[in-house]
Amino acid sequence: MPRGRLRVYLxxxxxxxxxxxxxxxxxxxxxxxxDVVVGFVETHGRAHTAELLDGLEVxxxxxxxxxxxxxxxxxxEAVLARAPRLVLIDELAHTNVPGSRNAKRWQDVEExxxxxxxxxxxxxxxxxxSLNDVVHEITGVQQRETVPDEVVRRADQVELVDMAPExxxxxxxxxxxxxPEKVDAxxxxxxxxxxxTALRELALLWVAGKVDEQLDRYRADHGIRxxxxxxxxxxxxxxxxxxxxxxxxxAARVADRSKGADLLAVHVTSADGLATGDPAQxxxxxxxxxxxxxxxxxxxxxxxxxxxxxxxxAVNATQLVLGASRRGRLAQLLSRGVGVETIAxxxxxxxxxxxxxxAKRGRRRRQRSRAALTRRRRLTGWAMALLGMPGxxxxxxxxxxxxxxxxxxxxxxxxxxxxxxxxxxxxxxTAAVAGSVLLNYYFTSPLHEFMISSPDNFFALVVFVLVAVxxxxxxxxxxRRTREAAQAGADAEILATLAGHVLRGESALPSLLAxxxxxxxxxxxxLLERSxxxxxxxxxxxxxPPCATPAQGDTDVVIDENLVxxxxxxxxxxxxxxVLEAFAAxxxxxxxxxxxxxxxxxxxxxxxxxxxxxxxxxxxSHDLRTPLASAKAAVDSxxxxxxxxxxxxxxxxxxxxxxxxxxxxxxxxxxxxxSRLQAGVLGVAAQPVALEEIVPRAVDELGPLxxxxxxxxxxELPEVxxxxxxxxxxxxxxxxxxxxxxxxDRTVLVSASRHGGQVEIRVADRGPGIPPEAHERxxxxxxxxxxxxxxxxxxLGLALSRGLTxxxxxxxxxxxxxxGGLTMTLTLPIKERP
Numbered sequence: 001m002p003r004g005r006l007r008v009y010l011x012x013x014x015x016x017x018x019x020x021x022x023x024x025x026x027x028x029x030x031x032x033x034x035d036v037v038v039g040f041v042e043t044h045g046r047a048h049t050a051e052l053l054d055g056l057e058v059x060x061x062x063x064x065x066x067x068x069x070x071x072x073x074x075x076x077e078a079v080l081a082r083a084p085r086l087v088l089i090d091e092l093a094h095t096n097v098p099g100s101r102n103a104k105r106w107q108d109v110e111e112x113x114x115x116x117x118x119x120x121x122x123x124x125x126x127x128x129x130s131l132n133d134v135v136h137e138i139t140g141v142q143q144r145e146t147v148p149d150e151v152v153r154r155a156d157q158v159e160l161v162d163m164a165p166e167x168x169x170x171x172x173x174x175x176x177x178x179x180p181e182k183v184d185a186x187x188x189x190x191x192x193x194x195x196x197t198a199l200r201e202l203a204l205l206w207v208a209g210k211v212d213e214q215l216d217r218y219r220a221d222h223g224i225r226x227x228x229x230x231x232x233x234x235x236x237x238x239x240x241x242x243x244x245x246x247x248x249x250x251a252a253r254v255a256d257r258s259k260g261a262d263l264l265a266v267h268v269t270s271a272d273g274l275a276t277g278d279p280a281q282x283x284x285x286x287x288x289x290x291x292x293x294x295x296x297x298x299x300x301x302x303x304x305x306x307x308x309x310x311x312x313x314a315v316n317a318t319q320l321v322l323g324a325s326r327r328g329r330l331a332q333l334l335s336r337g338v339g340v341e342t343i344a345x346x347x348x349x350x351x352x353x354x355x356x357x358x359a360k361r362g363r364r365r366r367q368r369s370r371a372a373l374t375r376r377r378r379l380t381g382w383a384m385a386l387l388g389m390p391g392x393x394x395x396x397x398x399x400x401x402x403x404x405x406x407x408x409x410x411x412x413x414x415x416x417x418x419x420x421x422x423x424x425x426x427x428x429x430t431a432a433v434a435g436s437v438l439l440n441y442y443f444t445s446p447l448h449e450f451m452i453s454s455p456d457n458f459f460a461l462v463v464f465v466l467v468a469v470x471x472x473x474x475x476x477x478x479x480r481r482t483r484e485a486a487q488a489g490a491d492a493e494i495l496a497t498l499a500g501h502v503l504r505g506e507s508a509l510p511s512l513l514a515x516x517x518x519x520x521x522x523x524x525x526x527l528l529e530r531s532x533x534x535x536x537x538x539x540x541x542x543x544x545p546p547c548a549t550p551a552q553g554d555t556d557v558v559i560d561e562n563l564v565x566x567x568x569x570x571x572x573x574x575x576x577x578x579v580l581e582a583f584a585a586x587x588x589x590x591x592x593x594x595x596x597x598x599x600x601x602x603x604x605x606x607x608x609x610x611x612x613x614x615x616x617x618x619x620x621s622h623d624l625r626t627p628l629a630s631a632k633a634a635v636d637s638x639x640x641x642x643x644x645x646x647x648x649x650x651x652x653x654x655x656x657x658x659x660x661x662x663x664x665x666x667x668x669x670x671x672x673x674x675s676r677l678q679a680g681v682l683g684v685a686a687q688p689v690a691l692e693e694i695v696p697r698a699v700d701e702l703g704p705l706x707x708x709x710x711x712x713x714x715x716e717l718p719e720v721x722x723x724x725x726x727x728x729x730x731x732x733x734x735x736x737x738x739x740x741x742x743x744x745d746r747t748v749l750v751s752a753s754r755h756g757g758q759v760e761i762r763v764a765d766r767g768p769g770i771p772p773e774a775h776e777r778x779x780x781x782x783x784x785x786x787x788x789x790x791x792x793x794x795x796l797g798l799a800l801s802r803g804l805t806x807x808x809x810x811x812x813x814x815x816x817x818x819x820g821g822l823t824m825t826l827t828l829p830i831k832e833r834p
Contacts, residue, residue, distance in 0.1 A: 004113040007120045007157040008092065010207060012199040013191065015177035016163040018122035019043070019090055023052035025120060026088045030056065035085040039112075039119075040074040040105075042090050046176065059087075064097045071097040076108045079117070086118045092152075093127035093145040106147050123147060125203040138198045139190055153210060160207045165196035173683070192606050194599070232261035235312045236289075236321040240267060243323045243356040244285040250354050251321040252292045263294030264315060268307045269571060290551060298554060298571040305341040312349055314581055315558060320346065324355045381423010385431035388415055393438040400443055408443050409464050420472040424479060428472030432465050439464070509590050513542035516583045520576065522569035526553070527587055530562040539591060544568065557584040563591070627667070630660035673729075673800055684807050688719040688831040689727060691752055691761065698731035699750075705739045712751040720759050720828040722808045727828075730812075733801045734763040734824050741767030742821070759830055764823040775814045798824075 007025075009018040019041060030036045038058040043049045059082060062075035073096050079087055089112075094105040102108050109119050126135040129146045136142050152158060163171075169191060171177055178186055236251035238244045248265060255261040267282060286296040301307025312320050325337045343351045392415055396408055412435035420428035439461055440450055513525045524543035528536045528550060536549045545568075547553040553566030557580055565584045572580060634657035637643070638650065645653070695713050699706050720727075731750075738748040746766040753760055770778060779802045798812075801824075805812040810828040817823045 001116040004116050004118045005157075006109070006113055006118075006155040007159070008152055008155045009120070009122045009159050009161050010152070010203060011122070011124050011161045012163075012203040013124060013126070013168060013196055015168055015171055016161050018124070018161045020049050020052065021159075021161050022088055022090065022120050022122050023049065023056070026056060026086070027052060029086055037079070037082060037084040037087050039079050039087040039089040040091070041088060044177075045179070048176075056088075057084075062100070064099050066097050066099055073097055073100050074105060074108050076101050076111055079112055080115050083115075084117060086120065087112060089119055089121045092121040092123040093147045095145050104147075106151050110151070123152065125199060125206060128152065128206065131202055131206070134202065135199065139195050141190055158207060158210050160203060162200065162203070165193045165200065168196060169193065194603055194606070232319065233264060233315060233317040234261050234319045234321060235264045235266055235308075235315065235317040237308055237323070238265055238267045238282065238285055239323065240282045240285075241323075242281065244281060245288060246356045247321055247323050247354055248285060248288050248292065248294075250352075252294070254319060254321060254352065255294075261318070263289065263292060264297060264317065265289040265294055266297045266299060266308065266311050268299055268301050268304050295550060295556070297556065300571050300576075304338045305345055308338075308342055309345055309347075309349065317349060319350045319352065321352045321354060324353055378423050378427065381419050381427030382430070384415070384419045384422060385427045385434065388419065389431055389434040389438060392435075393442055397442055405439075405443060405460060409439060409460055412439060413464055413468060416468040417471050417475075420468070420475040425472040425476035428475070429469055432468030432472070435468070436461050436465050509540035509587065509594060510542055512583065512587050512590055513540055516567070516580075516587075517543045517569075519583075520567070520569070520572060520580070522567045524568040526566045526568075527591065528564045528566055530564075536564075539563075555580070557581060559584050559588045563588060627660035627664040631657045631664070634660070673804070684723050684726065686721050686723055686808060689722045689724050690719050691717055691759070694724060694728055695731060695750060695752075695761075698728045698735065701728070701732045702735060702739070705736065708739050708742070708747050709735050710747045710749050712749065714752070717752055717754060717759060719831040721831055722810070722828050726804045726808060730801045730804050730826065731761070731763070733798070734826070737798060738763050738765035738767070738822070738824070741765055743767070754830070757830055757832075758827050761826040761828070762823050763826070764817045764821060766817065766819070766821040769816060769820055769822050770814065772816070778814065779812075 009021050011018045023038075023041065026036050026038070036056065038053065038056050040061065041049075041053065041058075043053070059075060059078050061072035062078070064071045064073050074089060089105070089109055092106050092109060096103060096105060096108070102111065109121060112119055125131060126139070126143050127146050128149055130149045132143055132146050168177075169187060172183055172186055172191055175183060232255075234251050234255040236247050238247065251265075252263055255263045265285070289296050297311065299307055299311050301310075308320065308322075311317075320342065322339050322342060325339055339351075339353055343353075389412070392411060396403065396411060400408065416428055416431045416435055419431040437450075441448060444461070509527060513527065516522070517525045522543060524541065524546055526541040526546040527539040528547065529539045531537055538546050538548070541547075547566035547568055550556040550564045550566050553568050554570070555567045555572050557565040559565060565580075565587060567580075634653040638645070638653050638657075692713050692715050695711055699709050699711060702709065735748060735750065742748055742765040749762075749764045751762050751764075778798050780799060802812045805826060805828075808828065810826060813825050813827075815823050815825060
């Protein structure tokens with residue numbers, strides 16, 4: 001008999017809906033005509049889960065006796081006897097009661113699978129054996145029930161049941177997971193947002209590993225050979241010529257054969273800004289690259305092989321695709337060409353030379369200028385060479401009888417050096433050749449003929465040309481090195497500024513992006529992040545209109561698989577990408593720092609909740625015991641048979657018990673609300689509220705203390721936006737606190753008035769008041785007048801009142817009452833008119 005198939009719903013934490021999903025699948029299978037039974041399902045009192053059991057056949061549980069008590073467990077024998085097509089078994093990690101058929105429920109499931117019955121089960125990631133210690137470190141809770149990973153890995157299907165931490169915490173706060181009395185403890189401990197996020201990541205990573213195993217198994221079953229390697233990147237170099245289509249498609253096939261490697265196309269433009277390819281061809285080829293799932297890039301560089309390899313290294317490319325040379329044989333003999341130079345310098349990068357129809361048809365692009373000097377200086381040098389040499393000859397011809405040939409050569413050499421200093425090598429070489437021709441024709445015998453009769457004169461002219469060429473070469477090299485040194489100095493200054501930015505702790509993303517934009521003169525710099533649905537979103541930007549996708553930028557740097565830095569502006573030289581990479585790395589660090597700070601700020605309320613819980617243990621011992629002791633004493637007296645209580649005494653005892661329980665209930669409610677406030681899960685139902693209805697109800701809640709409150713609420717006041725129940729509780733707390741500190745012969749005044757778009761409610765007492773420096777301390781939990789004496793109450797009233805007020809969008813501030821005392825001012829927004 002073939003083994004049954006196992007399907008596991010894996011979740012990160014209780015309450016994400018694993019059992020609900022399992023029952024839903026069971027009902028769908030039943031509706032499709034399959035024989036489905038429920039072997040064991042635990043609803044945990046969840047109504048929606050229990051509803052899914054209706055209409056499903058449930059196999060009776062086995063009754064197991066242990067230490068004089070009865071327990072129910074999965075009845076394996078009954079399931080095997082029933083022999084359904086599919087059985088639903090909850091909580092795969094459950095430990096069976098001693099005396100059961102197997103020690104663990106996963107062993108029960110294995111036995112059922114061996115019998116050929118299909119099983120759907122559920123499991124939380126914290127119960128996987130390999131993650132047990134990690135979960136303990138994250139949550140602080142030791143999981144006693146575990147399942148060997150191999151049991152789950154052998155499952156035919158593992159489906160992740162996922163839920164965002166915020167959504168799960170809301171489900172918990174609404175009572176959809178645990179009973180209400182367990183909600184606050186769960187939110188403050190195991191179900192913290194940080195814990196749930198970490199558990200969710202563990203579940204995702206484990207399932208990803210399971211997917212890899214399934215893919216490997218598939219490849220083996222279908223005879224697919226080959227090994228898994230690191231992700232590769234293929235760069236194709238485009239010239240702007242018609243051969244680009246062939247190269248792009250060939251590079252795409254190379255990328256596909258490299259297990260889905262990334263495809264990047266790059267075009268190198270000259271440093272002088274002149275077009276080096278057909279713009280229409282490049283635009284069309286860019287569209288072709290993007291349609292094949294690749295990205296298009298453009299860099300600036302005079303040395304094409306160097307620019308290509310610098311770009312490839314900057315993007316961590318493993319393969320480079322080039323087109324075969326279009327130059328003729330003579331040109332290839334004179335210089336090795338881009339392809340040969342690139343291969344010679346490629347190092348660990350594989351270079352593919354691709355033939356195409358345009359090969360050897362001749363170059364269609366102009367030779368890139370590699371001059372180290374500016375265009376203006378080169379033009380000036382050419383003018384000096386072409387006009388200066390004839391002009392110098394015209395000046396020296398009248399005096400050629402008085403000057404010797406060496407003197408005349410020196411004049412021409414000085415002008416050649418001047419041309420070299422201004423225009424560089426080639427204008428100087430041209431000047432040297434022109435000078436030698438003029439010297440030969442006008443100043444050496446025989447005159448006006450291109451002949452040299454004296455060997456000394458020939459030697460002098462040769463030396464003149466050699467010296468002129470040498471000086472020109474030195475000047476050109478010096479100019480080139482000067483430019484490179486200036487560039488290196490600029491890069492060093494930028495990196496030093498960036499390092500100082502890091503050391504000073506300036507990690508704000510807008511600041512870094514602004515520095516990047518200013519450094520390279522960009523129009524806009526944008527940090528993009530890929531979301532879970534593969535859409536790009538803008539994390540931060542500086543400058544003009546941001547780039548919504550990497551393709552919209554003129555330059556982009558891939559930081560990781562989900563982060564890209566896109567820049568809009570002039571294309572950058574290939575050498576500049578290293579500095580750009582440094583900026584990108586620092587921007588990524590800044591983003592991580594920002595998110596860590598955000599995580600720390602989110603964790604701060606949880607830490608505050610822990611501090612509050614610790615203070616609570618020390619503060620409530622007296623306040624909980626007092627009403628409990630009073631109520632217990634009254635009840636014990638009523639139950640006593642030794643005293644015959646009169647009806648009046650019996651009623652007095654009942655009243656005492658009731659008052660004590662009311663105090664206890666009020667204290668517990670305040671504590672629960674404070675805990676919910678700290679955890680950020682307090683529900684607020686804001687709506688228009690009339691103060692003339694709320695204030696009287698709050699006064700009535702004071703009971704015997706109501707006679708000491710005097711109200712002055714106008715019926716003409718507009719409605720405020722608040723939660724009626726929470727507003728009433730705030731007013732009760734404020735008035736009770738004011739009565740407690742007011743002299744017995746003085747009343748507490750409650751008044752309200754409108755100020756602009758708000759209504760202020762003032763509760764004024766005539767007590768001793770509070771010093772101004774202590775006004776904020778009275779809102780700290782478990783304090784009274786700023787001290788730590790908790791024998792007269794836990795001091796939650798004002799702290800809870802401010803928290804509830806702020807949750808409704810209002811403010812609560814203290815101020816001195818004229819004539820002595822304290823006035824608490826409650827400010828709420830009024831209802832806006834339609």
